Amino acid sequence: MTDVKDREQDLDRPEAQPEAGGPRACAHVCEAAGCMSLNADQVFEALRERATERGLADTAVKRVGCLRLCVAGPVVEIPERGLLFEAVDPSSPESIDSVINALQGSEGGRSTADDPFFARQVRIVLANSGVIDPEDIDDYVAHGGYEALTQTVTSKKPEEILEEVVRSGLRGRGGAGYPTGLKWRTVAKSSGAEGKYVICNADEGDPGAFMDRSVLESVPQQVLEGMAIAAYAVGASQGYIYVRAEYPLAVKRLRLAIRQAERSGLLGANIAETAFGFHVDIRIGAGAFVCGEETALIASIEGRRGTPRPRPPFPAQSGLWARPTLINNVETLASIPSIVRNGGDWYRAIGTEKSPGTKVFALAGRVVNTGLIEVPMGVKLRDIVFDIGGGIIGGAKFKAVQTGGPSGGCIPADDLDMPVDYESLAQAGSIMGSGGMIVMDETSCMVDVAKYFMDFCKDESCGKCVPCRVGTVQLHGLLDKITRGEGEPGDLDTLERLAVMVKSTSLCGLGQSAPNPVFSTLRYFRDEYVSHIEDRVCPAGVCPMTSSVAS
């Protein structure tokens, strides 16, 4: 907390005057969780110390949010020169000097200008990520932040905002892709004499997904701004951000952001000196994946056990404390300020007709450039993996991309030219999901992958309904049996029969989608299952197949 205090005192100091001689190059030090875990704060201290020794101003080194190339952390960027420094070592004077030298005009680092990882991205949600100091509201405002909110509350009617969001064609970025404008309209129309709520769902929990975390750590104010605009449009005056406890840095920055925004009159009562008021509180999740499901999330905010309830009624009609409630994902809300600023038509022109806009993905797995990417919808999967992602590590053979986490599926090499949008992914038996994208090569066994996700689902099932509570355990047991080399001829039929039953009868989205990894691996990699069962061989050499050794 001392950190927070320090930063707040900073706010009260007069702004540093830019030095004569125009804008100077500035080294941006990534301080998102990935780089922080690799001592990015020490990199910052070392750079600033060295910069001072060289007579450079304090402003020559700056803390920023995610610079996206997580694989190379800790990362430092000098945007004015288009240079990126990878794996900067705070204890190595040479490493620190190479950055400082570049600030003063020398060559060094990796050029970002022609690098497809950077060049092929289109940044809307992440436009300010890696640019602004996430702990400084003034920096956000200086980059156009809160312009949309101020405009909204001072000169626009709620209906105009709704219209703009509908026209943008924005769809929910939490995974299901429900039209955001339609959801907002429903909440706006619901009678809320006793009040309405806006909830930001930041309970990101898919294995391999870290989009929302990065957005919250890098541009927390942008999410708050999106929430406040949503509140104005639907008629809410109280908001909650439900964020998981495993994201301490995001929580810390959100808290700071809320306090700074309240001090600046951009949150709280009388926003921008109008009659509109909107308060935001943080609610911390206690580590249950199912709390990302909206009705479970609401139960958790109400202080009850985080279990889903059947819908309808949908939260838009009866949500938090039985009042109309708008629940949107972090990325959805972070897209709002730019839509309001530039108009719905501008947004609609990006991406595809049915899936407008951009999508942030967490690119992970056996790909060269792992990290955070933002691409227009409709981009080819091949371009993501081989262009932006830089291909498979060691030039190995590509096998599949897993999207949508435990609710999603795998897309095989044959479908690499598929455009990435909601419909195409669904057609291929996967889902857009929240944006996790795990690239796999020949070293991955698809039965093992299915088992991994089923293991996750069985652990994360809330236990309320029978098909999910028991069905996931039974499915996992079957998959485990197959990977041990004990599979029997009828097992695939049982697997499919149970998977269909769990999908059809489960209460909430967790159970209904838990069998998806099984369906999709069976669809594209059935031969791997067969060789596990009939030949007692794991083609990728991953599964222990203990019984085959014994027999």
Add this chain to the structure above:
Amino acid sequence: MSVRTLVINGKDVAGDADQTILEVARENSIHIPTLCHLKGLSDVGACRLCVVEVAGVNKLLAACVTKVEEGMSVVTDSPTLHDYRRTIIEMLFMERNHVCSVCVANNHCELQDAAKELGLTHFDLPPLEPVVEVDASHERFVIDHNRCILCTRCVRVCDEIEEAHTWDVFDRGAGCRVITDMGTPWGESRTCTSCGKCVQVCPTGALFEKGRSVAEAKHRRRFLPYLRALEQDQQ
């Protein structure tokens, strides 16, 4: 009173807008199997036994929590639904350790009844055989988690009718247990009034009175709708 007309299994029926598919079906002598539902308690839609097909809806809906709508067309039984329901019961039998021949609720067990009704003659799924506890610390009652199917009737009756909220659910997934107070032994519970309502509503032999032997746990539940009506009158 606002009337809704709908079709259930091809039969024209009418119900009030506040009623669920299950209520209207039962009023019209159309049987839908249930386990977690109990008249007089709130519905949670957890056991999924009562899922039905509704025309125009691409998901199965739990009849106990779905309100009737004008023009709705509902199918309450089909080979697929029958198969799903039988699998649900099979899953419950395999989840813990249900041995009817030594069970206090033998022949008075709703799980057993459902198995009979759905023609569950043998088990294909492997038993999970978890090691779970029996808590006999209460002076009059026992909870045997081996026979618990987590229907949460005890939790609801304790909260909604007795208003003691002694029972709740602990942990998640396969680790779920009904617990008393914050997980203290039942006998040490400070909130339990020993009213025994939980024992009466239990569909299986998980909750029973001490001194009862095999097949002796007959449940008395006529108090439930009566108490609920009384409560509503007072409001």
